[in-house]
Structure formats: structure tokens, C-alpha cells
Amino acid sequence: MKFRTxxxxxxxxxxxxxxNGWMTFAxxxxxxxxxxxxxxxxxxxxxxxxxxxxxxxxxxxxxxxxTTATEEQQKDLGEAIxxxxxxxxxxxxxxxNELDSLIQSFGEEGxxxxxxxxDNPLNDAYIVEAKNPQDTSKVAETIKKLDYVQDVNYGQxxxxxxxxxxxxxxxxxxxxxxxLFLTAIFLISNTIRITIVARKQEIEIMRLVGATNWFIRxxxxxxxxxxxxxxxxxxxxxxxxTYKNIYDYLQPRLEGSFIEILDFNPxxxxxxGLLLLLGCVIGVWGSMMSVRRFLKV
Amino acid sequence: MIIMKDxxxxxxxxxxxxxxxDVEIDQGEFxxxxxxxxxxxSTFIKMMYREEKPTKGTIIVNGVDLTKLKDRKVPLxxxxxxxxxxxxKLLPKLTxxxxxxxxxxxxxxxxxTIKKKVMEVLDLVHxxxxxxxxxxxxxxxxxxxxxxxxxxxxNPRLVIADEPTGNLDxxxxxxxxxIFERINASGTxxxxxxxxxxxxxxxxxxxxxxxxxxxxxxxxxGEYGYEI
Numbered sequence: 001m002k003f004r005t006x007x008x009x010x011x012x013x014x015x016x017x018x019x020n021g022w023m024t025f026a027x028x029x030x031x032x033x034x035x036x037x038x039x040x041x042x043x044x045x046x047x048x049x050x051x052x053x054x055x056x057x058x059x060x061x062x063x064x065x066x067t068t069a070t071e072e073q074q075k076d077l078g079e080a081i082x083x084x085x086x087x088x089x090x091x092x093x094x095x096x097n098e099l100d101s102l103i104q105s106f107g108e109e110g111x112x113x114x115x116x117x118x119d120n121p122l123n124d125a126y127i128v129e130a131k132n133p134q135d136t137s138k139v140a141e142t143i144k145k146l147d148y149v150q151d152v153n154y155g156q157x158x159x160x161x162x163x164x165x166x167x168x169x170x171x172x173x174x175x176x177x178x179x180l181f182l183t184a185i186f187l188i189s190n191t192i193r194i195t196i197v198a199r200k201q202e203i204e205i206m207r208l209v210g211a212t213n214w215f216i217r218x219x220x221x222x223x224x225x226x227x228x229x230x231x232x233x234x235x236x237x238x239x240x241x242t243y244k245n246i247y248d249y250l251q252p253r254l255e256g257s258f259i260e261i262l263d264f265n266p267x268x269x270x271x272x273g274l275l276l277l278l279g280c281v282i283g284v285w286g287s288m289m290s291v292r293r294f295l296k297v
Numbered sequence: 298m299i300i301m302k303d304x305x306x307x308x309x310x311x312x313x314x315x316x317x318x319d320v321e322i323d324q325g326e327f328x329x330x331x332x333x334x335x336x337x338x339s340t341f342i343k344m345m346y347r348e349e350k351p352t353k354g355t356i357i358v359n360g361v362d363l364t365k366l367k368d369r370k371v372p373l374x375x376x377x378x379x380x381x382x383x384x385x386k387l388l389p390k391l392t393x394x395x396x397x398x399x400x401x402x403x404x405x406x407x408x409x410t411i412k413k414k415v416m417e418v419l420d421l422v423h424x425x426x427x428x429x430x431x432x433x434x435x436x437x438x439x440x441x442x443x444x445x446x447x448x449x450x451x452n453p454r455l456v457i458a459d460e461p462t463g464n465l466d467x468x469x470x471x472x473x474x475x476i477f478e479r480i481n482a483s484g485t486x487x488x489x490x491x492x493x494x495x496x497x498x499x500x501x502x503x504x505x506x507x508x509x510x511x512x513x514x515x516x517x518x519g520e521y522g523y524e525i
Contacts, residue, residue, distance in 0.1 A: 005405050019390065205386055208346075209400040209447070210376035213369070 013222035023195040031231025034184035045173035052166040062153040064123040069148040088131040095122040189286035228283025304354035314340035316510035332507040378455040379448025383463035394428040418446040438469030494521040
């Protein structure tokens, strides 16, 4: 293809965007609406996923060691726990350590626990994490049966329930996104098809005077690309501003809690890039699909 | 030059449109194709510019064997001929000039050449002064002249016309025939399907009559031969 011809295709693609005013508007609205939806749900689901992951990672088992155990026996217990195949990490935490973290977790009010520094009533402990968070309860049960274990702490019921909710949430989100994406492609290829049916005669004449299929395709393909890019402007702006506001509002309030939302930078930029890419893919793919049946020789 | 050998065309719905045609048309000839509606004229014509493929037989047009021509080579082949239709097939949103230039843009001619050639053919069909108008502002005869200009703008060796005077009054039809005569005089082959008895009988040329998918008559300087 000559450079001049590419220039012609570019010009044609711009011209037909303006010429097909209402159709352009219809396609643009379809792209915009679906990309806003896809964007919102992507943000929601990826944040839920991030929260879920951080909760999952935080799930650990606290093994309280019997106060009568000697140092030797404590070490033996640690070894026994390490030997459980599902166990990932085992950390020793002395009772002084435990008290410190207790004091810290209560913030300013924690200072009242300082009274206990002289006569610490807490147990030495092992902090155990399973390789797979779902195995937590199984590992806890196994540890419970070992010698010198006074108690095992991991919030059984809550953890199991949480995992269930997280799993449902993820599956639901994935299905939702897939559904939205298909709807988007359907909507857009439909709108583009209508614009192409309107140009059936033009395509017929082009073929008659000896235009190659690619000569016919290029302007339409570029038009689809412009529609995709134009259609992603509003969703990108919307997501960008909304996420910025939500992030600025929530982030200080969530400080210190176990819930964390994804950082504005780079997450918002990634989502916006993704939306732009999706817009282009949908636009180009839609026009390729619709022009295909007019190019059968 | 057109050569058809033992050509059959059966459509997927079972209709046999062409049922064994052998014909040769030499370079520079002017040929009328006549026959009742549904006789197979259109299929016969369409196979010449490879809009339809024969089910059986060989077709050679401008030295290209159309039965062996690959789909992606069809555009290249089409550039060696021009086609004119009853309904003109002009693009309403383009000016007269742009409509004709379209055929040259497609083959990636330079803007300078396009301008020169388009003005030349518009002059030939006496429409140079209307180059900036839109098809809707022209009469039927003028629109047909634009479509003829488009078909000859890249100097084809063959022009195929399917009922070019079908929508025009007798006076205008004569103007159109005048133009075809001049194109033919420069050595271009013309194949024209027509129902216009007056034209066939007054401007004498070779007549090929098709009925039920076969050639029933092929005469040099023939007559229309059907009662209307």
C-alpha cells in the first residue's frame, strides 16, 4: 500500500464518522455505556479480589504453648509443626512479644496492659501459616493433637465463611465481566453492521471498479478504531475521577484496618489503559465482523 | 476478447440459467445480447465480469481464465473492464467528479493523473461543466453518462453494459448509444444486454439471442427479432 493511499483511508474514515452522524452517535453511545459498566465492575471486582487476597494472607494460626513446656520441648513442638506437609511458615513469638503486640493493637488505650509487663500471663506462641489458606482449619486440627499445645486460635467459623463468600464473589464477578464484554461486542458489531448495510452500495461499487478487499476494509477498520477510542474517553474520565475521589475519601479511613483498596497509582492508570484497549479491540473487531459478509467474491 | 466454451450455470436453488453456451467475441466488436426476461442474459453477462462462476465450462476474458481465477485476483481482473448498469449505481454523496475519480483512487493513481483523466472522460460524455454537481441534481441520461465515464476512465479493453437504456426515454437513449459508438470506435469491445428494439434495429451490430439458457441466434448486423 502506498503512503498516499493510507492517507486516503485515514481521510475517508474521518469523513464517514461525520457523514454517518446518527450512526456514529449510536455506536459511540453503545461503546461508552458498556465501557463504563465494564470499568465500574472491573474496579469493584479487582478491589474485592485485593481485599480477599490480603485477608487470605493474614489468616494464620496461633498455637499457644503450654506454660509448663521447657525450652527443649518447645523446640520439639516447633519441629513437629514444621513437619506437617501443609504448613508454610512457623514463627516463634515469645510471651513478651505477644504482650507488645497486644499493647500496640489497642493503640493509646493499650498502655493499661503495661501493668502486666512484670508478671506476664500470656503464653509463648507459634504463629503458623498454611501453604494454602483453605487448609487452615485442617492444619489447626492436626496441631491441636500435638503435645504441649494448650490451645489453637484461628477463628474457625469466620474464616471458613469468609472463604466461601470470597469465592462466590470472585466467580460472580468473572461471570459478570464476561457477560458485559459479550454484550458490548454484540451491541457494537450490530451498530457497525447497520452503518455498513447503509454502505452496501458503496462497497458493491468499489468491488466493481476493482478495489481489493483490503482497500475496502481499511477505512472501515480505522473508523471502528476511532469509534473505540472516542467511546472510551467518557468511561476513562469517569473512572479516573470517581476512583480518585473514592480513594481520597476511603484511604485515610481504612488506615490501620485489615482492609486495603488498590492504590490510585498505578491501578487507575491500568484500568484506563485497559478500557482504551478494550474500546479499540471492540471497535476494530466489530467492523471486521460486519464487513466480512460483504466481501465474499 | 471473450471466449466461452461449453458453459453451464446451475444456481444452488436448482435453476439452470445457462445450459451450454459456446461463443467468441473478438476485440473491438459491438455485440447486443437480446432475449426474453429470465432467458439467462443476466447470468451470461455476469459471468463475463466474474460476478458469477460457471458450474461447468471455460470462460476466458481479456486473456484471463475466469474459471481458474482466484478470488483475491478478481479485483485485478475487474480493472481491465468497465461495467454499466440500468440503475447507474452512482454514489449519491459524491459529486460527479468524485464518482468517476473513485475508479482511479481504487487503483491508487496519483491525484494529478486522476484529475486529468477524469476531466478527459467527462469531456467525452459532455458533462465537464457539471463535474461539481451531485447525481441527484442530474437527469437520468446525465447520470448514465457519469456511470459510463466511470466505466471507461481507466481505458478498459471491454465495456459490459446491462440494459444501459432501460430507464431512459428514446431521445436520451440515442445520446447514450452515441457515446457507446464512440467508445467502440476507439477499439474497445462492447457487450450490451438490451430490450430496446429500436436501438438494435437502427444501429446495426452483431446480435446474440439467448433463450432458455442457450444461444438461439447469432447474426452479424442482426435484428431484435422479438415482438413486444
